Amino acid sequence: MAHSLKPECTPLKHKYDACFNAWFEGYLQPLSAPALAGGAAAKPLTQEAREAAQRGKREEYERTCGKVWEAYRGCLSGALTEKRLDDLLQQAREENPMLEPESPESARQR
């Protein structure tokens, strides 16, 4: 795994990355019945059940990775200013915030 731009943050970054990667693997599993209590046979979930399962996964991320994320973020704060990257980053965010993905249709046509 790659280092942090601020060397003293690298151990925290690795810890956070490991936490996220482990959670992410589970997150990509298709949402199916076993993700819910009761474990009925796999069949298309109702909208309600799907939302509940997704909410569960988001909460799991907060619970397992939230603390190390905050610690890593705290460690990194100030590093962007030191490297004089904060203005460049601000400028890039203003030019293109990239808050939403492109629609899959336009992405597929490229």
Add this chain to the structure above:
Amino acid sequence: MVQYFSNAFHYDHPWAKVQMGMWQKYPNPQCAHVISVDVLDRTIDPQTGIIRTERLLGCKQAAPAWAVKFLGGTEDAYVREVSFVDPITKTTTIESVNLSLSDYLTVVEKITYVPSIAFPKTRTTFRQTAEIQARPKLWKSVGCQIELMSLDRFKQNAIRGKEGFEGVLRRLFGGDDNTQDAA
């Protein structure tokens, strides 16, 4: 004047595994020699489940040494990257732009990973485009030359990036996709 580059191929691994590999090695042609990767922001959309990640990649400067010196840049170059992973539609989109030397030249790269239409369970289609544009601050004549040089560099690094990432995916998940090892 803008230089365009586009590229498409597939990885012989399912989409989910390519996504897992994505966080463990960065095959960005703009950032062939990664020094650092930091996650600046990460959110999960409660409606769609899409994970948005903003990262800052530090790399050895990709521009030719004389150009960096001429333009007063620093040795390290930084790239901002924003990715969206949609676990429902199995679509990943990534957009990145250089921060360093961006007053002179911008390289905007867009990537998508989707399950292959023919083999959705075992194969992932990769599409990449890049737009390389010199800013008015750079002389027009020099600008065009630098665009062409950057395009050339981008193409070389795109090939290295693909080979490198295939190596990582093989190490992580096995497979025999008959491609050469990373250069």
